[in-house]
Amino acid sequence: MDSLTQLALGAAVGEATLGRRVGDKAIYWGAALGTVPDLDIVLNPFISNVTALGIHRGFTHSITFWVVGALLFGTLMHRLHRKDAVPWAQWTLMAGLVLSTHAVLDAFTTYGTQLFYPFSNYPVVFGTIFIIDPLYTVPLLAGLFVAWRRAPTDRLRYWANVAGLALSTLYLMLTIPSKLLAEQNLREGFENAGIEVERTFTRPTAFNNILWQAIGETDDAFYVGSYSHFDTTPPVSFERIPKRHDLLSDLPDSRALERLRWFSRGYYSVSEGSDGTLYVHDLRFGRSDMGIGPDGEPIFTFRLERDPATGRVVGFEKERPDMQADTELLARFWERILGRSNV
Structure with a gap:
């Protein structure tokens, strides 16, 4: 967090x-x-x-x-x-x-x-809560503020803090059935779309626990879709992201590649720049357009550094795309949370 x-x-x-x-x-x-x-x-x-x-x-x-x-x-x-x-x-x-x-x-x-x-x-x-979730944090801060202004022996001090802890913990526990419900609907969406996925990774989107995204893996691609608890039906469409893991298949094994595969748990795609530079995209953390824009870039992207002589991956640098959270995008994100566009 x-x-x-x-x-x-x-x-x-x-x-x-x-x-x-x-x-x-x-x-x-x-x-x-x-x-x-x-x-x-x-x-x-x-x-x-x-x-x-x-x-x-x-x-x-x-x-x-x-x-x-x-x-x-x-x-x-x-x-x-x-x-x-x-x-x-x-x-x-x-x-x-x-x-x-x-x-x-x-x-x-x-x-x-x-x-x-x-x-x-x-x-x-x-994977039940986003790294910043005001509904978890605010009760803690409110309880602490009341407690801090009271004497140590004041009963209100103790109970205000306990109440803040209890509310935040209750909210955290509620994120578990929230995730399970989202996963059920996302699985139905994959089935209805005729996509046979080997496994899925489900996560809440930014700052809320209502809108969820899932990554479904097949042999050659990942399919990404979203579900809001305000949706009346499971998701009806999924974005296809080619894996392109073959771009790494001929590279010598290295500690850097092993670490990236371990970190991403296999939920990564690979792309190649015009100059031959390879990029590994960890798909679990969403995109710079909050997953609803037309051309967002994965937030966790690693540019591979290779030995010119052997082609071996000797390291990587994390690329940070510009976040596209403009007014129009935020409005669309809010609409998606409210279930007014099932995309």
Whole structure:
């Protein structure tokens, strides 16, 4: 999730755990710990893009780190705040809860979170919520704001924060049946269109949990369609995207290609520029036109860097297309959310 949401979640968990004992310190420490797992990005300037793609949401988001981090930060907070007479175990519990809720929430998005690292680099993806969703974040912030303005022993402080946490958690749980319902209708859409897909990947679109998109895989192509909970029928049309994986078939195996295939979970297409440069497009994260424009580019596109002598892929650079969120496009996106155009 976005940094603000993770900060708010950490602060709310910290307040719920120790707010009555240490007051605003619980909020501040919770907010700080809520951002710690994402500090893995500070390594990016010192490592290759290939390595960075595997590190983000790796060790710092794992169960191993929950335990190690809880012990380290719990000990640190206990020593810094001895005058508060809070047992070491309670500081450690707070740190563990903040670190674990951060990682679990990230697993509900579509990026992939390596919860079992270093024993497995399998990226856990529930894919039920967009990385920025105001309906999840606002209750957390509202509860925290009320709590922050009250004395530690004020009952309203405690219950306002708990209410914010409860509402945001309830919303997160509701994204699960929302996804299941969308998947059912999208599968029906594939069947009605006569498209026999081998597997599908379903995700919510930007900033909402109403409009969903699915990627269906066949032997030589991906088919992309959308479904809104306001639609009266399953989707009636799908965009065909050729895989063109053959463009990579003659290239020597390399760590860079292996990392891209692992990261994308196979949901990628390949294109070739006029100068022979190859591009890998991870289709799971949508397009620059929010998936409803005529010529949007995949948001996650990687330009391959090859050894001139051997043709081996030695690295890649992420290309960032210009987002096309103009007034007309946003209006069309809103219309699609409301189910007024079933495309």
